[in-house]
Amino acid sequence: IMRIFEANISLQVCTFLKDFLFKTESFEKANRKMFDAFGINTFFDNNDDFQNLKESVSSIAFSSVGEPDRAEYGDFQTNEDLAFKVAKQLSDNFVSPEIVIEPTCGKGNFIISSLSCFKSIKKLFGIEIYRPYVWEAKFNIVDFYLSNPNINKPEITIIHSSVFDFNFKKISKQFPQTNLLIIGNPPWVTNSKLGSLNSSNLPVKANFKKQNGLDAMTGKGNFDIAEYITLMLFDAFQFHNGYLALLLKNSVIKNIVFDQKDKQYRIGKIEKYCIDSKKEFNVSVEASLLFCQLNMNPSIECTEFDFYDKSKKLSFGWLNSKFVSNVEDYNETKNIDGVCPYEWRQGIKHDCSNVMELERINGHFINKLSEEITLEEDLIYGFLKSSDLKNTVIKNTKKQVIVTQTKVGQETSYIQHLYPATYNYLKANISSFQARKSSIYNGKPLFSIFGIGDYSFKPFKVAISGLYKTYHFTLVLPQNDKPVMLDDTCYFIGFDKIEFAVYAIILLNYSKTEEFLKSITFSDAKRVFTKDILMRLDLLSISKTITQKEIEEQIIYLNDKYSLSVSLSQWDSFINEMTPLKEKQLTIFG
Secondary structure, three states, rough: OEEEOEEEEEEEHHHHHHHHHOOOOOOOHHHHHHHHHHOOOOOOHHHHHHHHHHHHOOOOOOOOOOOOOOOHHHOOOOHHHHHHHHHHHHHHOOOOEEEEEEEEOOOHHHHHHHHHHHHOOOOEEEOOHHHHHHHHHHHHHHHHHHOOOOOOOEEEEEEOOOOOOOOOOHHHHHOOOOOOEEEEOOOOOOOHHHHHHHOOOOOOOOOOOOHHHHHOOOOOOOOOOOOHHHHHHHHOOOOOEEEEEEEEEEHHHHHHHHHHHHOOOOOOEEEEOOOOOHHHHHOOOOOEEEEEEOOOOOOOEEEEEEEOOOEEEEEEEEEEEEEOOOHHHHHHHHHHHHHOOOOOOOOOEEHHHHHHHEEOOOOOEEEEEOEEEOOOOOOOOEEEEEEOOOOOOOOOOOOOEEEOOOOHHHHHOHHHHHHHHHHHHHHHHHHHHHHHOOOHHHOOOOOOEOOOOOHHOOEEEEEEEEEOOOOOOOOOOOOOOOOEEEEEEEEEEEEHHHHHHHHHHHHHHHHHHHHHHHHHHOOOOOOOOOHHHHOOOOOHHHOOOOOOOHHHHHHHHHHHHOOOOOOOOHHHHHHHHHHHHHHHHHHHOO
């Protein structure tokens, strides 16, 4: 592949430019001629660009620098075939823009596909931060017109700029009545990832999601760059007639539809076309084409299709103030959507697994550094992670964890006096605690943990992994007369009575509960289950949909399989505990 300025260039374009530049004296004249021939505004930014390109194309030897790997910047260039299919689909659906905007145009494949498919374009804008791609996009446009000289040539402006510095509202104000199309593939990367790469291509530092202090510190303040860019574009063009068609991660599309309820952007006919990311980009990220119409009454629902055969899959979005992943299925189970009478909690967060997590071997503890340690027993608890929650009932754990506090922020100086062996071990590994990156530990006592409270010490827990798509709940029983702890990828509710825990797990593993959860969760989410999702499980309502016979059968099954001795004797107390005070009063006075 021939390369100039680290950009790919075809032999056809190189030959043309060699001849063209040889006959042209100044970059001003060259720019005029390039505009007349190809519609490209300001092909050369300055005389240096002009002279350097003139020299490069005249040279016999071409640079053979390898293609840069910009995947870490979320830069997955859309292949020509996919870009063309996207533009063709829009054209077939009567999208006929006069202005096309590609906010992160890369090598220009969406620009070329737009020039191929839309005959009505008068102006085309491409914005790109990576200089070699700016050149490559221009070279590709020249190549396209050399091969297709009779195709419409709109005015094309390729701008070397960060998308965050570009004033999109200026275009909107300049052409208020003109039909436009925003098309492209913004970076599939988060702000924190780009920050860690010291990238300058970042939005202004802000708590974009308006998270509260702790959520922002523990990672919920992190967001996808593509989401920020999409909302920037809505902000600039929501009152403009036209369409938006962007390739985005599914999680970004879900967030956009979720936030529509509050933001009320003037976008309608929201559609999502699922693509095969492995095939198109060779990445294991679920992604789709987001398509919507601008300057419409705000929509809060999205219809999902298959990109390749256009078959409808489902609809998701807001329904009667509830956010659901499958509108049709949700309607079948919506009667159990309410508020859980028990508060779901996350497990322990310590960010120091090499030191805090242990295994018991031959009466000794072994940490993850394979060190053999002798510790007092009191602060050692059984420990489960998401990957451990496979069985319906767990009685024993392979892992152990050191629990240094009984509530967040508790002083840990007591450990030195009561448990000297444990203290000496922790103190010897203090550098590991000091290396923890999360700011939540700043200013906290030595060896602090999070996700700890009275609820952590409930003897019987019903838990689920936040990461796996199992839709299956696990009953966690005490070990050595001590409650078992879970890590922060797990969610649980705790009980003092085993009967209540067993009743709860029967209700939670009930087929109707699973159907309901599938209708409100997104299987491609980083965390399929969250506290917000689980708090919608109205156990009291679920108890009214299941027969007593089924509960009895499940109790017998659990008793037999796991050697429990639970009966239905506590069922009325369980129901009474879950019943809101107002309902109890109505029953009394009814």
